[in-house]
Structures are given as structure tokens and as C-alpha cells.
Amino acid sequence: MAISQAMVTSFKVEILDGVHAFGSSVVRASEAPDVFKLALYTSSATLGATTTAYTTTLSDEVSSSGTNYPTGGLTLTVSQVPTSSSTTAYLDFDDLTFPSATLTAAGALIYNATQDNKAVAVLSFGGDKTSTAGNFTIQFPTADASNAILRIA
Numbered sequence: 001m002a003i004s005q006a007m008v009t010s011f012k013v014e015i016l017d018g019v020h021a022f023g024s025s026v027v028r029a030s031e032a033p034d035v036f037k038l039a040l041y042t043s044s045a046t047l048g049a050t051t052t053a054y055t056t057t058l059s060d061e062v063s064s065s066g067t068n069y070p071t072g073g074l075t076l077t078v079s080q081v082p083t084s085s086s087t088t089a090y091l092d093f094d095d096l097t098f099p100s101a102t103l104t105a106a107g108a109l110i111y112n113a114t115q116d117n118k119a120v121a122v123l124s125f126g127g128d129k130t131s132t133a134g135n136f137t138i139q140f141p142t143a144d145a146s147n148a149i150l151r152i153a
Helices: 009-016
Strands: 036-041 078-085 088-093 096-112 118-138 150-152
Touching: 009 118, 036 118
Parallel strands: none
Antiparallel strands: 036 096, 078 088, 088 150, 096 118
């Protein structure tokens, strides 16, 4: 089993279909932006470009019996609404902290909770990361065309 970092393929198609609304420039102007979440996974998970959605039946999500990890993860805040620089469009999220958490995670799934939990991206941590009664923080890269977590070039 493996976690492979990827912008999932189904998300790329859904962008063209106008499914996801990340910010204030949404096509569906009469609606609020969608809610995006991040769920954590153990090294036993199989996640990658073919992952299509978060479900509560996905195996190997970090245990909710661990301290301060809610099933389904936490809600993300878009810190950089969709924008572009040169020929690259991008957006970014604020760093996300699971406070006072006791858990071990090897990766994460970003998904759209508003749109049937459709998968957006898989993050691989490159190995197990552990927190014992401390903050477990996902630190997103710089919000620019070369580094933002979601980029389309």
C-alpha cells in the first residue's frame, strides 16, 4: 500500500465541469464557496491520482480514537483564492493544526465536503509523522505560481 502525492485525475475533469468553487470569483456567484477538508491517513492507506472521493468507509484513515482527531479531518481555509502569475493558475490554504493530537499519519487527502466529498489532492508526508499530545500541523507551501499546493500550469 502506498500514498502517492498527486492532484487527483477526477478533480482535473471536475474543474473543467465547473464542480469546485474555491473563492470569491466563483462561477456560481449566487452561492458561497465550497467547504474543503483535509483527512489524515496511516501508511497502510492506498491513495493517489486515482482516488476519487473521501468516504467514511475508506480504510486506514487516522483513528478517531486517537486524541483530538475527528473522522473526516478538519476544514481548510482558502488563503489565496484562485489567481494566476504568468501562465500558472494557483490557490493555497492556510496551515492546518490538529491541536493537542495524539496520532501518526503518513499522508492526507484534501476533498470538497460540499460536492459529495470529491477528492482534490493527495499529500504524501514521505513517511510517518507523529504527534503525542501536541499540535499536528500541516504547513502548506508558499502561495505562488511555483510552490502553491494547487497549481495548473
